[in-house]
Amino acid sequence: xxxxxxxIDNLSxxxxxxxxxxxxxxxxxxxxxxxxxxxxxxxxxxxxxLIGGQIRPTKGEVxxxxxxxxxxxxxxIFKLRRQMGMLFQHGALFTDLSVFDNVAFPMRELTDxxxxxxxxxxxxxxxxxxxxxxxxxxxPELSGGMARRVALARxxxxxxxxxxxxxxxxxxxxxxxGVICGLIRSLNDALGATSIIVSxxxxxxxxxxxxxYFVANGExxxxxxxxxxxxxTLPFVHQFVHGEKDGxxxxxxxxxxxxxxxxxxx
Amino acid sequence: MANIFxxxxxxxxxxxxxxVEQLWRLGAGxxxxxxxxxxxxxxxxxxxxxVREMYFTGVMSLIIILVSAFFVGMVLALQGYxxxxxxxxxxxxxxxxxLALVRELGPxxxxxxxxxxxGTAITAEIGLMKATEQLSAMEMMAVNPISRVIAxxxxxxxxxxxxxxxLFSMVGILGGHLVAxxxxxxxxGAFWSQMQANxxxxxxxxxxxxxxxxxxxxTIIALFEGYDSPPTAExxxxxxxxxxxxxxxxxxxxxxxxxxxxxxx
Numbered sequence: 001x002x003x004x005x006x007x008i009d010n011l012s013x014x015x016x017x018x019x020x021x022x023x024x025x026x027x028x029x030x031x032x033x034x035x036x037x038x039x040x041x042x043x044x045x046x047x048x049x050l051i052g053g054q055i056r057p058t059k060g061e062v063x064x065x066x067x068x069x070x071x072x073x074x075x076x077i078f079k080l081r082r083q084m085g086m087l088f089q090h091g092a093l094f095t096d097l098s099v100f101d102n103v104a105f106p107m108r109e110l111t112d113x114x115x116x117x118x119x120x121x122x123x124x125x126x127x128x129x130x131x132x133x134x135x136x137x138x139x140p141e142l143s144g145g146m147a148r149r150v151a152l153a154r155x156x157x158x159x160x161x162x163x164x165x166x167x168x169x170x171x172x173x174x175x176x177x178g179v180i181c182g183l184i185r186s187l188n189d190a191l192g193a194t195s196i197i198v199s200x201x202x203x204x205x206x207x208x209x210x211x212x213y214f215v216a217n218g219e220x221x222x223x224x225x226x227x228x229x230x231x232x233t234l235p236f237v238h239q240f241v242h243g244e245k246d247g248x249x250x251x252x253x254x255x256x257x258x259x260x261x262x263x264x265x266x
Numbered sequence: 267m268a269n270i271f272x273x274x275x276x277x278x279x280x281x282x283x284x285x286v287e288q289l290w291r292l293g294a295g296x297x298x299x300x301x302x303x304x305x306x307x308x309x310x311x312x313x314x315x316x317v318r319e320m321y322f323t324g325v326m327s328l329i330i331i332l333v334s335a336f337f338v339g340m341v342l343a344l345q346g347y348x349x350x351x352x353x354x355x356x357x358x359x360x361x362x363x364x365l366a367l368v369r370e371l372g373p374x375x376x377x378x379x380x381x382x383x384x385g386t387a388i389t390a391e392i393g394l395m396k397a398t399e400q401l402s403a404m405e406m407m408a409v410n411p412i413s414r415v416i417a418x419x420x421x422x423x424x425x426x427x428x429x430x431x432x433l434f435s436m437v438g439i440l441g442g443h444l445v446a447x448x449x450x451x452x453x454x455g456a457f458w459s460q461m462q463a464n465x466x467x468x469x470x471x472x473x474x475x476x477x478x479x480x481x482x483x484x485t486i487i488a489l490f491e492g493y494d495s496p497p498t499a500e501x502x503x504x505x506x507x508x509x510x511x512x513x514x515x516x517x518x519x520x521x522x523x524x525x526x527x528x529x530x531x
Contacts, residue, residue, distance in 0.1 A: 106407045
């Protein structure tokens, strides 16, 4: 069995004539929590979509369990996706289904398990995220943090070997953030899965990640363990990790001279 | 001169762009239609999915359709009597009401109301599912959204429309009966017997064919507009508007084509 469950090899991706990624190389070892970090619009979520086979690379390839994702037909991609679970940025819960039915959805759709077993499994998954008592609620009745936890229970419903998290901490209060943070690490270790986290929340991500890739200008700008990156002297990493206003990523969007523009009339 | 020429070229270019865009959308809609048909197996293996959607599209549209049918029938009887009595044939009011409803108003008005009530609901629901990444989530779970979300709604719409059109015609005739017999005083025997003698079984079959075709058109338009809508609030609102406009025009156009064929044969 290969050590890396996901490999991104010399990957380029672009659309509308703009190249978003230029020759990216990444590996995701089995059992590890690996984070992809970078500023907004740097193409982090697109990388998850490339791993999931929702879009095709312009050049290079993504391999999941040794299989090249974009060379698979629809059935092949669906087979690969059965190894994956994904937590979307806002949960993406099915609003017409209850919490219980949301978690049961992949089991009912993809397995022939009897309803009694599905019930037990759903309650176990919900218990793992601390929401067994909320199984009768509908998605609009949940807070942001609870919705994220239900979505996490749904993502792990079929015990995937790869769990992808798209901005799991965005918009959460500190308590929910801490809960999600702990759950990502504990579920990864309990399931023996590999977690890929896309985020720009440095503190939380560095707490749980084993390895971090920084993406900027379509390339891997830096990589290493959180410990190494905290001490990095690379200007981009330093600015990002310490949240500095100005640096290689400028505060101001490209604009003409300020004084000249103010003095212009009409 | 050069200015006029440049404006002309720009106008032509814009027209060409719009034509190409509409052709592209027509192609994408046709592709969705064929994909829906080919991924319908799951819906028929699990008929509960279709029945659930028939409740939302068909049953929930019943009130607006039945109330409208009642008023349409009553107005038809009033207008029909007003004209027929001039020629001394007010006893034929039953035939007039029934033929107008069964041949044209039943399927057409039902389809227009269906597009306004159920079509917009379908578009908004699918559009919001797309905007909130529910369809993406389904795809990432290795569940095909066309087979799980689109196909059951499509067949629910197709099956609901003929039932709704039949109910529309029945309630319309009852409305006509109420005005013609109870209010105006037309003979009840003449009302029903003339209707029985002049409304053929072919008229009923043609009504069912029309409403089935309208069901296919209205539902696939609503589904396509939702599925193709930009994932924003503005995108969903525009898609909902387009559903009503396109469905209404499609129903009226198809009605003309179908009526022409039915009258020839």
